[in-house]
Structure formats: C-alpha cells, structure tokens
Amino acid sequence: MNSLIQKANRLIVKVGSSLVTNDGRGLDHAAIARWAAQIAALRALGKQVVLVSSGAIAEGMLRLGFEHRPTDIHALQACAAVGQMGLAQIYETSFRAHGLGTAQVLLTHADLADRERYLNARSTLTTLLSLGIVPIINENDTVVTDEIKFGDNDTLGALVANLIEADALIILTDQRGLFSADPRKDPAAYLIERASAGDPALEAMAGGAGSSLGRGGMLTKILAAKRAAKSGAHTVIAFGREPEVLTRLASGEPIGTELQAQTGHLTARKQWMADHLHTAGQVVIDAGAIAKLSREGKSLLPIGVIEVRGEFGRGAVITCVSEGGVAIARGLSNYTSGEARRIVRKPSGEIEGILGFVEGPELIHRDNMVLL
Ligand SMILES: Nc1ncnc2c1ncn2[C@@H]1O[C@H](COP(=O)(O)OP(=O)(O)O)[C@@H](O)[C@H]1O
Numbered sequence: 327m328n329s330l331i332q333k334a335n336r337l338i339v340k341v342g343s344s345l346v347t348n349d350g351r352g353l354d355h356a357a358i359a360r361w362a363a364q365i366a367a368l369r370a371l372g373k374q375v376v377l378v379s380s381g382a383i384a385e386g387m388l389r390l391g392f393e394h395r396p397t398d399i400h401a402l403q404a405c406a407a408v409g410q411m412g413l414a415q416i417y418e419t420s421f422r423a424h425g426l427g428t429a430q431v432l433l434t435h436a437d438l439a440d441r442e443r444y445l446n447a448r449s450t451l452t453t454l455l456s457l458g459i460v461p462i463i464n465e466n467d468t469v470v471t472d473e474i475k476f477g478d479n480d481t482l483g484a485l486v487a488n489l490i491e492a493d494a495l496i497i498l499t500d501q502r503g504l505f506s507a508d509p510r511k512d513p514a515a516y517l518i519e520r521a522s523a524g525d526p527a528l529e530a531m532a533g534g535a536g537s538s539l540g541r542g543g544m545l546t547k548i549l550a551a552k553r554a555a556k557s558g559a560h561t562v563i564a565f566g567r568e569p570e571v572l573t574r575l576a577s578g579e580p581i582g583t584e585l586q587a588q589t590g591h592l593t594a595r596k597q598w599m600a601d602h603l604h605t606a607g608q609v610v611i612d613a614g615a616i617a618k619l620s621r622e623g624k625s626l627l628p629i630g631v632i633e634v635r636g637e638f639g640r641g642a643v644i645t646c647v648s649e650g651g652v653a654i655a656r657g658l659s660n661y662t663s664g665e666a667r668r669i670v671r672k673p674s675g676e677i678e679g680i681l682g683f684v685e686g687p688e689l690i691h692r693d694n695m696v697l698l
C-alpha cells in the first residue's frame with residue numbers, strides 16, 4: 327500500500343513538455359482536462375495542489391511555425407512567451423470547469439536563491455493555496471537564458487517543494503517511472519518501484535531526455551527527488567497518461583517509482599537552520615522571551631526583543647541571544663534589521679502603524695526557528 331501520497335496534505339504535480347503538448351503536436355486538451363479533474367478531486371479531499379507545467383516552448387514553437395527547436399536562445403524565449411499564453415488559457419478553462427481558479431506564477435531559480443524573493447514567493451503561494459486557487463508554475467523564460475539551455479522544470483518542481491514545504495512531489499512523465507536503464511534503449515530495463523531519494527545508485531540508471539521536447543530526462547528527476555527530500559518531500563515518478571493516476575495515488579495505490587525522503591520536513595528545515603553557521607545578525611531577547619521560546623515553544627515577538635545587532639534583510643538567518651550573550655535560538659527574520667529596530671519592545675498590534683505593513687506578528691515564526 328502506497329500511503330505517501332495518501333497522507334500528503336500539500337502536493338506539487340509536475341507535468342513535462344511531451345505530455346502537455348501531445349509530443350509536440352499541440353496542447354493536449356483532453357489530458358489537461360483529465361489532470362484538472364483529478365486535481366479537483368484531490369482538492370475535494372482537502373489536499374493543496376500546486377501544478378508545475380512545462381510545455382511553453384513546445385507550444386510556442388508550434389504557434390510560431392518552427393519545425394525544429396530553434397538554437398537561438400532569444401527565439402526560444404519568444405516561443406516560451408507565446409506558448410505560455412496557451413498554457414495559461416487552457417489551465418484556467420480546464421480548472422474553471424471544476425469551479426477552481428488558477429493563478430500564473432513564473433519563477434526563476436535566482437528568485438528562489440534570494441532570501442527576500444524566496445519569502446515573498448512562499449507567502450504568495452501559500453496565500454493562493456489558502457484561497458483555494460491552483461497555482462500554475464513555469465520558469466520565467468523571458469528573463470533568463472541559462473535555464474533554457476540547461477534548466478528543467480523537474481528542478482523547479484523540487485525548489486517549489488522546498489519553498490512551500492510540500493509533503494510530496496509527483497513528476498508525471500512519458501515513462502511509467504524510473505527504470506533500471508533507459509527503456510527506450512534497453513528492452514530488458516525493469517521498473518524501480520521503491521527507493522530512497524538520494525541513493526547514488528539511482529543516478530547511474532538515469533539517462534538523458536528521450537525526446538527532443540523534454541530537456542532533463544530521468545537524471546533531472548532523480549536529482550529533483552534528492553533535492554525535494556532535503557525539505558522532507560517524497561517523490562513519485564509516474565506515467566502521466568495512466569488513467570486516474572493522481573486520484574489512484576491519493577487513494578494509496580502504488581504507481582510508478584516512489585522515492586522516499588528520509589527526514590520529515592520540519593526536521594529537515596530546522597537541520598538546515600542549525601547548520602547555517604553564518605548568521606547575518608543578532609537580536610538580544612529578554613528573560614520572558616527566552617522562557618516563551620525555550621519552554622513553551624512559541625514564536626519570537628518584537629516585544630521580547632531588547633536590541634537588534636548587525637544589518638540583515640528579510641528572510642536572513644539571525645541568532646537570538648540572551649543579555650548575557652548566550653545563544654538561545656536561530657531562525658529566519660520576518661523583517662529587515664532596520665524595520666526590526668523600529669518595532670522592538672512594541673506589541674505586534676502596533677507593527678502596521680509603525681511600518682505601514684505587516685509581514686507577520688512575529689519577528690521569527692516558530693516554524694522558522696531552531697533552539698540551540
Ligand atoms: N532509467 C530511465 N528510466 C526511465 N526513463 C529514462 C531513463 N533514462 C532516461 N530516460 C528517458 O527520460 C525520458 C523522460 O525525460 P524527459 O524527456 O525530459 O521528460 P519530461 O518532458 O516528462 O520531463 C524518457 O522518455 C526516457 O527515454
């Protein structure tokens with residue numbers, strides 16, 4: 327019984343170019359309608375779903391009349407921009423048929439490497455999910471070139487899984503899962519049903535893309551699973567044309583390849599923070615705040631902060647120290663050092679009046695904090 331997807335509350339579903347565009351013949355309306363129906367069923371089960379969809383370049387090539395994938399990067403970018411309109415339109419229509427709204431989110435890897443943009447993307451996505459919207463994500467191909475040359479949406483799917491701490495990443499592709507070797511080349515290849523994400527033996531099995539449309543092949547999927555596992559997300563690689571693939575996975579049926587994460591996502595996130603030796607600044611907190619953090623497991627509110635040391639941006643890792651200089655906790659700051667200095671010692675209800683906006687009532691949220 328495969329219960330990974332059954333148990334997952336927050337899921338990323340990634341669909342590859344070949345699937346979305348019917349192997350380059352044009353947007354596969356029927357397949358997209360089926361995934362939308364399945365995602366609507368998952369939402370009805372209380373699961374939050376983010377869709378990462380490729381296919382913009384393949385669809386744009388068709389719309390612009392390119393017979394072969396252009397080698398000129400700017401022509402590829404033009405294809406992506408044209409094709410993305412088709413993707414947005416068909417997803418909006420297909421989900422609307424089930425009473426669900428969609429939102430277009432275009433991201434680059436650089437956006438997710440920047441702490442402030444990372445937090446902004448995270449807040450926008452979690453807000454969309456809480457509003458019942460299905461975010462549809464793709465790379466922002468207009469502003470980057472490296473990712474068109476080397477990038478792939480498998481990695482983007484994993485980065486988004488890290489970003490919003492998804493419980494699982496489902497990668498739908500044109501094969502039934504990971505095989506012991508590329509099944510297009512080796513007829514004796516067999517399906518790997520279950521493995522540990524990050525197992526180095528998997529990388530040896532994976533070859534490059536099987537078609538001229540897909541960019542990554544199986545290797546990027548294996549590496550994506552490894553990356554997703556770092557924040558505690560499990561990965562399933564399955565055939566996107568398998569009937570009811572998503573709903574069957576959600577009901578516990580084992581389909582495709584399951585790559586398990588070895589740590590839970592809160593543990594993984596906290597481990598990351600504990601390992602983060604270079605903290606950007608410090609906040610000196612009072613005895614009341616120390617008790618709240620250490621004994622009651624609460625967030626750090628500005629009212630418990632005596633002093634802000636150093637210069638840091640929103641999302642930076644900062645250390646909470648006692649007046650005697652003992653390090654108590656480490657975590658991600660919701661505010662910049664300048665903003666934090668203006669709200670220390672103030673009740674959270676006054677933040678909006680002082681700063682003109684609120685990123686959250688706490689300076690460091692409990693989920694973004696690790697006790698030392
Ligand atoms: N070990 C393997 N198991 C399964 N598929 C593999 C393997 N190695 C390479 N591949 C190739 O990877 C392809 C899927 O990757 P890709 O074309 O990038 O798909 P997508 O567009 O879904 O991201 C398959 O069609 C297959 O030919």
Ligand SMILES: N[C@@H](CCC(=O)OP(=O)(O)O)C(=O)O
Nearest residue numbers: 343380381382383478479541
């Ligand atoms: N942003 C590109 C993604 C290309 C890509 O990664 O494709 P795939 O390997 O099929 O997931 C597009 O929409 O065409």
